[in-house]
Amino acid sequence: MKFKSWKISVIIGSLAVIGIGGAMAATNPSREAYKDYAAEKMSTYLKEEACSDVPEFLQGQCANLVDMGREPMKEIIDNSTERHNYVFFSIYETNLSIAEPLPSYHFQTIGIFNNLIIYETEEQ
Structure with missing residues (x-):
C-alpha cells in the first residue's frame, strides 16, 4: 500500500514539474518583447531625467523627440544586446x-513568465 501511494506521489510530482517547465518555456519573453520593454524604460528615463534638465518651455518638445526616437532606440538596443536563452x-x-x-551603461535583465526584470544596472 505504501509503495502505491509513493508511486502516485512521484507521478503527480513529475507531471507538476513538466507542467511548470512547459509553462516557463512557453512564456519565455522574446527578443522583440525585450526591445519594446527596454525602449519603454529608456524613454521613461529620458523624459523624467534628461527632459527635466532642459528649460521648462522646451520640456514638451523634448518629450516629443524622445517619443519620435523610440524606433531608433529599439535598433540601438537590439545591436547592443546579447540574449542568453536557457529555454525556461x-x-x-x-x-x-x-x-x-556620455557614459556607457551595462544592464542585465531576466525574462521569465512573460515578465522582464532589470536586476543589474552599472554605469561604466
Whole structure:
C-alpha cells in the first residue's frame, strides 16, 4: 500500500514539474518583447531625467523627440544586446554606449513568465 501511494506521489510530482517547465518555456519573453520593454524604460528615463534638465518651455518638445526616437532606440538596443536563452528563461545583457562624452551603461535583465526584470544596472 505504501509503495502505491509513493508511486502516485512521484507521478503527480513529475507531471507538476513538466507542467511548470512547459509553462516557463512557453512564456519565455522574446527578443522583440525585450526591445519594446527596454525602449519603454529608456524613454521613461529620458523624459523624467534628461527632459527635466532642459528649460521648462522646451520640456514638451523634448518629450516629443524622445517619443519620435523610440524606433531608433529599439535598433540601438537590439545591436547592443546579447540574449542568453536557457529555454525556461532568458538573460539579456545590454552594453549601451551612445557617444563618447556620455557614459556607457551595462544592464542585465531576466525574462521569465512573460515578465522582464532589470536586476543589474552599472554605469561604466
